[in-house]
Amino acid sequence: MTRALRPIDLADEHGLSSQAIRNYEAQGVLPPVTRSATGYRQYTPLHAQALRAFLAMRPGHGHQRSVAIMVAAHGDDTDNMFELIDTTHAELLAERGSLAEVTESLAELAGGEATRPMTTGELTVGELAHQLDLHPATLRKWEAAGVLHPQRNPATRYRVYSRSDVTDALIARQLRRGGYLLDQIAEFLVRLREAGDEASLTDLLRTWRTRLERRGEALLAGAAELHRYLRQRAV
Template sequence: MASRSDRLRPADLAREHGLSAQAIRNYEEAGILPPATRGPQGYRRYTPVHAQALRTFLALRPGHGHQAATEILRAANAADHDAVFRLIDQGHAELLRDRTTLDEVASALEKLASTEPSPAADRAPLTVGALAHQLDVHPATLRKWEEAGVLHPHRDPATGYRHYLPDTVRDARLAHQLRRGGYLLEQIALVIDQVRNAGGVGPLKEELHTWRARLQQRSRAMLDGAAQLSTYLDLTAADGPHRVDSPNRTP
């Protein structure tokens, strides 16, 4: 049984984080906080264990997201440590995949920038055969990329022949680099859309700097969350199942 000095009200937990008392009750109902005991009048009584559970959830959320942080706390409260560590590992694996994707896109853009044709060559549109020859691919490959939404060549209104204007040639070179990196066509189409929306490769490089900064922030958030989680696991392990009493709910 918690001592009187350890008994905290919802408002006591909420105050530390600028939350409402109702938010604390909602977190308990969601399984983020362990069940609270009830006093004779039915009021919830929280303890420092609940306070640390809340700190842990709020620290995990920026790095892992709301749903994953919820699942981690639910598993921790059920003493299912295998599930806790599996969820943590999944979050780090997702972050690594995002970082690898960023590195591959950045590398593809660098290669594209290093092979940009001269301005004079840029002014002349290319036929499907000429572009395929430049990229060392079959013309059917370019038509497949078009069907997947990766390329949007201009069509001659009289003949229907495809003409690849400078922007489309750029998109084809970037797509070629990404395909060599193992990207699926639907993934490449998303990257190409980002290039178009950014107005070219140069502005997209700035976007990549922002993307990398966000990944670094997420990595740091995961470290902060892990520190709080370690404290919470130590606290619950040290105090055992009696640290938080079973709820004594009034009928």
């Protein structure tokens, strides 16, 4: 007979509280739990493995998606379970592509290639839009979102974009292609400007790459624990 486990038995393994275990049960992280004749919860090694799987997946998939994956796994909804997992991998792949494109764009900017068409050091909204193959309305939308900060020509009041604005626009275009939201891009550009010198910028990109690597490792660890849970559940 399988030995019944108490909430504290599951909690102690991960340094959690018994209340946290009950909360996870309520969210659907754990499969259905039976109760004793006196009303106490009776967990099993299967519940313990479900908790291991959830906690291992959370750094890679995030809390809400990890919950959804476990709920799908408990319900034998493998199509939804794998779709959720694939979504995270697709997002990670897109972000890797964005990092590569941003790194390439910055290298081009450092070499002067991306700004070579500029002759006066400033571009109008139409000229920048043409250079980036975007619609001028897109650049105005980015400005409203805090991504771009063009100055105004004192005489004409037209927008003028400096070399640093062009750099921001190039990076924004790459990140938008990678699926980033405008507020995320604006935040990234703030960090980029704060980095300042080349060494700081290199550190910023290295930190980004390291975060992606750690998330990838977390996905592997989570997949291993989920696989153990599914095999244990099938017995």
